Amino acid sequence: MDYNDLPEKRIKPLREDDNPQIFRTLRNIDLNLLTIFEAVYVHKGIVNAAKILNLTPSAISQSIQKLRAIFPDPLFIRKGQGVTPTAYASHLHEYISQGMESILGALDLTGSYDKQRTITIATSSSVGALVMPTIYKAVRDEFPQLLLRNIPVTDAINKLSQFQADLVIDSYVITARALAHHVLYTDKLVLVCRKGHPALAQPLNADTLRQYEHTLLMVDGQSHSDLRKRIFELFPDRQVSFSSYNLFTIAALLADSDLIGLMPARIHALFASCWPLCTLDYPPLNEELIDFSLHYNKLSLRDPVLQNVIKVIRQAF
DSSP: OOOOTTTHHHHHOOOOGHHHHHHHHHHHOOHHHHHHHHHHHHHHHHHHHHHHHTOOHHHHHHEEEEEEEESSSSOOEEEHHHHHHHHHHHHHHHHHHHHHHHHHHHHHTTOTTSOOOEEEEOOHHHHHHHHHHHHHHHHHHHHEEEEEEEEEOSHHHHHHHSSSSSEEESSSSOOOEEEEEEEEEEEEEEEETTTTTTGGOOOHHHHHTTTSSEEEEOOOTTTTTTHHHHHHHHHOOOOOEEEEEHHHHHHHHHHSSBBBBBEEEEHHHHHHTTTTTEEOOOOTTTTTTEEEEEEEEGGGGGHHHHHHHHHHHHHOO
């Protein structure tokens, strides 16, 4: 009997509504039996497989009998001192071996760099636009098999503590004991307005700035409380008429109004290539610096791949 087409019917793309049945089917299969099947297939004998798996030949034989009860085929036929697989077993081997390789690749137990793997990096949209091109080039040059995924940075402590992100890059230091950080670069804050703004033709002082309305970047939590306090001391009477969580939105509005806003200098340089923006030289702001740091869970250093990705990113900056 020809079994060549049978696995084609068993192995097909899974639909969401198939999942309960798939789970019930797998629940009735001891997946260790598939490991034994592969060992017998690759080493062409029960005795050889028993040595590789550190089991008795009797245990291997019992496992093959269980597999024969699951699949409609004898799977292996005795030939001389060993066994030869049936056509059905050869076809089954193709799927099982691929599945095992995929599982081992996902687990990456050896930290192999030739395995495709996704590294998840959380940033804000503006910080991502600034740092991800440099990170992408540095990581891909060293580890071309790694894939990068950029997600929004929200509740950074939980994201790292629960391993929902491998790395977080943001402008504040997370103080949780389980987390570590390295400063990638330090930037200064600048006042930004549109080109042709009337403030550019006036002496820039506190009285001038009070004449215009300002934008405000909203950030989560208390992470920037010290920075907010210092900015309030620098601009105690500023009138905020627009606030947003997104610096891209703020930049677009600054370019099309007489609003004035604050942002890091490198992000302004990036936005200035997209919108007609320029900076206002305000000396009291010159000493205000902000660190952008790479954060990660300390337990991640047990992963040699991630450890070296962190090293490459730090070197890139």
